[in-house]
Structures are given as structure tokens and as C-alpha cells.
Amino acid sequence: MxxxxxxxxxxxxxxxxxxxxxxxxxxTGDGGVSRVTFSEAHLAAxxxxxxxxxxxxxxxxxxxxxxxxxxxxxxxxNAPTILLGSHLDSVPNGGRFDGALGVVAALEVLRxxxxxxxxxxxKLEAIDFTDEEGTLVGLLGSAALAGRLHPxxxxxxxxxxEDLIAGMNRAGLSEAGIFKAARSKGSLAGYxxxxxxxxxxxxxxxFNIGVVTAIVGIRSYRLSFIGRADHAGxxxxxxxxxxxxxxxxxxxxxxxxVMRDFPNCVVNIGKMDFAPGVFNIVPLRVxxxxxxxxxxxxxxAELDGALIECAKLEAERFRLDLRIEFLGGHAPSAMSENMxxxxxxxxxxxGLTHMSLVSGAIHDAQSLNGICPIGMIFVPSVDGASHAPRxxxxxxxxxxxxxxxxxxxxxxGSG
Numbered sequence: 001m002x003x004x005x006x007x008x009x010x011x012x013x014x015x016x017x018x019x020x021x022x023x024x025x026x027x028t029g030d031g032g033v034s035r036v037t038f039s040e041a042h043l044a045a046x047x048x049x050x051x052x053x054x055x056x057x058x059x060x061x062x063x064x065x066x067x068x069x070x071x072x073x074x075x076x077x078n079a080p081t082i083l084l085g086s087h088l089d090s091v092p093n094g095g096r097f098d099g100a101l102g103v104v105a106a107l108e109v110l111r112x113x114x115x116x117x118x119x120x121x122x123k124l125e126a127i128d129f130t131d132e133e134g135t136l137v138g139l140l141g142s143a144a145l146a147g148r149l150h151p152x153x154x155x156x157x158x159x160x161x162e163d164l165i166a167g168m169n170r171a172g173l174s175e176a177g178i179f180k181a182a183r184s185k186g187s188l189a190g191y192x193x194x195x196x197x198x199x200x201x202x203x204x205x206x207f208n209i210g211v212v213t214a215i216v217g218i219r220s221y222r223l224s225f226i227g228r229a230d231h232a233g234x235x236x237x238x239x240x241x242x243x244x245x246x247x248x249x250x251x252x253x254x255x256x257x258v259m260r261d262f263p264n265c266v267v268n269i270g271k272m273d274f275a276p277g278v279f280n281i282v283p284l285r286v287x288x289x290x291x292x293x294x295x296x297x298x299x300x301a302e303l304d305g306a307l308i309e310c311a312k313l314e315a316e317r318f319r320l321d322l323r324i325e326f327l328g329g330h331a332p333s334a335m336s337e338n339m340x341x342x343x344x345x346x347x348x349x350x351g352l353t354h355m356s357l358v359s360g361a362i363h364d365a366q367s368l369n370g371i372c373p374i375g376m377i378f379v380p381s382v383d384g385a386s387h388a389p390r391x392x393x394x395x396x397x398x399x400x401x402x403x404x405x406x407x408x409x410x411x412x413g414s415g
Contacts (some may be wrong), residue, residue, distance in 0.1 A: 005410045006349050008116065012399045015108040018052060019398070022088070022104060023096040032389025033100075035090040037131040037140075038167030045088045049103065049128055056111050064177030065130050065144035072110045072124040074413075080189035082412055083372075084109055084405060085127035087364065089135065095391020097398075101379075102194045103128045105402035109409050120413030122189050129364045136164045139330075140178075142367035147182035154178070188372035190339065192408055193365050194401040195376060196393045200384035201357055208400050210357040210378035211343045212335050215366050216265075216293040217300045219329035223250070223311050226321040229276065229284035240282050241319050247272055247286035250314040254307055258292070262303050266360060267292040295332050295358040333366040339375025339408075346407040352400055377404055 025048060026033040026041030035042040046068050053060045059071040069085075086102025106126035113124060130141030136159040143149040154175055157164045168174065197203075202210050227241035251269045258267045271289035292307060294300040308324065315322035340356070347354040357378060365374045379401040382392040 005118075005407065005414070008112065008406065008410070010105070010108045010112050010399065010402045010406055012395075012402075014111070015104060015399070015402060016395060018107065019096075019100070019104045022048060022100055026090070028093055028389060030389045031096070032093055032391070033090050033096050034093050035088060036092055037089040037133065037135040038171050042089050043171060046128065049088065049107075052107060053126075056107070057114065058110055061125075063145065063181040064173065064179070065141045065149075065181035066171050066173050066178075067130055067141040067145060067181065068128040070107055070110050070126040072114055074120050074123050076121065079122050080187055081123040081125050082189045082409060083125050083127055083191040083368075084193070084409060085125075085129065085364075086193055086195060087129045087132035087141075089131055089133050091133050091135075091387050093389065094133075094387050095385070095389060097196045097381075097391050097393050098198070098386055099132060099195070101196060101393065101398055101401070105194045105398070105405055106192075108402055109406045112406055113409070118410065120410070122413045124409060124413065132364050135159050136167055139362070139364060139367050141181070142364035144178050144181040145183055146367045146371045148367055149179065151179075183371075185371055188368070190336075190373040190375065190412060191365055191368045192339070192374075192405060193363060193376045194405050195363060195378055196386060196391070197357070197378035197381045198361055198384070198386035199381060202355070202378060202380040203382065203384065205355060206353070207355045208352040208379075208397065209343070209347050209354040209404060210380075211340050211347075211354050212359050212376035212378060213340060213356050214295040214335060215333040215359040215361075215363055215376075216295045217297065217330055217332035218291065218293045218362060219300070219304060220327040221290045221308075222325040222327055223247075223288040223290055224323040224325070225250070225286045225288065225311075225315055225318075226323065227284060227318070228282070230282040232280045232282055235282060242282050243286040243320055244274060244283040246314050246318040246320045246322075247288050249317065250288065250311050253310050253314060254290070254292075257306055257310060258303070261306065262294065262299065264296070264358065265292060265294040265299065265303055267303075267307065293360060297332050300332055330362060330366055333369040333374070335365070335375055336373035339373050342408055342411055343375060343377055343404060346404050346411065349407065350400070350403060352404070375408070377401060
């Protein structure tokens, strides 16, 4: 890194103005935003982004998957591209920082490079990926760009086929066009993302920057514990085939397994559906929504086996049948070691403290794993809050993250 690069900083005031204007779009009145994918607010935010890009003298581009980008060319038209970005869609009644900070910071990096007339050996692209939060599909835009979007994801989307088609129509997209968004592997030199941590580790440790080492893998199952419906008053406790007991015992046992044997992993039972679901009938069936996450592929497989075996044992213990339905997931994604080291070097150059962290949430970077080198950094979340209106990151930390993103883009682009 040249000395002139090491002293270059983003325009913090301009970036703040952009962030505040964006936060007004879909504002919920309690400090949060609601910009679910292809909603009126989401499309308005994307129109705002396009205006910002064009007013900055950058080239605007939208691909077939609806990904919105700012482009900054270089002298070599055949040079690869460094992608920087995140997403503007949010969960319902979410926070202002999740995703949006990464897009605003990426745009500010391109503005800074352009106005300082820095000539790099790569193209820069600040991108807003479509549907990262999974309102409709999940990682739709990044998976399409990476050529990894499966047709089944559009045929049976998690948000429902009807809502997906309606949203695509509002956004002017087609299924055929979405699959044309794929980039060739050699066209990308790397992907960089700045994101809020969405947890308390950085805040508790007092560090400025979290250098992400991996993004967890995630798997989901529907486990159905099936017993027998009986009168809740006249059936003796020892005679019952109570599906609720198996589901509840499994929930507690799953927590113990993870805390005891898989300390770097998490498990969640997010939903239980009881049938027939009334006060005076012993539960015939309980459908359990199981999700678990791990940063390591081997550990992921071991955890999968341990949890499924636990479910079988608890079903047997209470004399129940068990049905297992795999609902899908993502494999763990390791960040590029070179990217991690480059981030740490930039932190040292800027005098920012850093620590290595695993991301417990999924991000668009996962889609690009194996397509190009990927790297992520986190900035602290106040009280770890995220996906809620109280989500907050101090502006100084936001600027620190943007300056690290700038330094990495300059380092990689001039290398």
C-alpha cells in the first residue's frame, strides 16, 4: 500500500447523509425500517440508490436478477471486477443498519476512488443484492450472480410462488432473466462486505473490527413426533402416547447436546405445531421446526447426526413414531485467508483493533464462495441488537468499517 493510499479516507459526512436519507425510506417511526423484498419501500430504496449512483458520475447497472450496481471502470476493459456491497432489503420491522450500511459504504468507496482520480488495475463495483433476507427466496441475487440459483428455488420459494411472481412483476423481472445474471468465474477478482456484527462479541471485547473467518452452515428439518390422541382427563399418565412429551424432551436434549459437545454451534427450535391442539386431548402429533448452524463442515455433519439420533431416541423413549423431513440449508463457507490477512493489515495501518470472528448469520458472501476470494468484516452492534428497530451501530464504527473497505479495495486493486 502506498503512503498516499494509507492516508486516504472516505467522506464521512457524505456517507452519513446518504445513510440518513436511505433510512427514511420504509421508516417505521420507531427507529427501524421495513423494506421487504420488492415491496413499495424496497423498490423506492433501489430507485434512491440509482439516483445516488448517477449523481455521483458512476455508471449504473441492473442485471436480470435485479441486482443494482455502481460501476467504476479502469483502463483495462478486460480487467476483473472487485465487488463490494450487501443488500437494501430488510426483514419486516427491521433495523436501519443491517445490509444498508454495507451498500452505502461500498458506494462511498467508489465515490472516494473516483474523486481522487485513482487508477486501479481492476474494476470496482458496489452492489445491492436482491432478497438477501429471504422474504421470497433467500440469497436470490447473489446466488443468481454466482450461477448457483437452482430452478427449484423459484418453483417452490420459501415465501410462496404467488408472492414471488407478483414481486418479480413489480420489479420488472422474469425467471429467464434471473438466470442470465450469472457472471463468469474469471470476471471477479474478489467480493468484500462490511456488515454489522448482529451480536455482542465485539462490544464486549472492546474491539473495533471483527475479521470474519467463516460463515456458518445452516440446516433445517421438520421433525414430526406422532403418538395417539386420547381423552386428557380419563387417560392415565402411564397409558399416554403423548407427542408433546417427545417434542419437548427433544428440545431440551438438543440444547444440552450443543452446549456440551458442540460449543461453536447453535441449535434452535423455532416453532411447534400441536395437533389437534386443544386443552382436553392428548397431543396426537407435534411438528417441530429444527434449525442448527456450524462453521465447520465436519462438525456440521457430526451435529446433524447427533441431533437426528437424539430425536429418534426421544421418540422411542415415549413410544412415538418419528417422521423426518429435510427442508434444506447452506454449507459452511470459509473466508479467504489472504483476504483475512489483508483486512488485519489494514486495521493495523489505520490503528484499529481487530479480532477474528465466525459469522452466525448467513450473508451473500456464501453464494460467491469458490467463485472468487471472499472477505467480510464486522463492526460492533450496540447491545448486539439486530433485525429490530433498536438495531444500532455507532457512526464512528461505521466510518471505521468503510475506511477499512476502502483500504482493502485500494490494496487489491493496485496489487
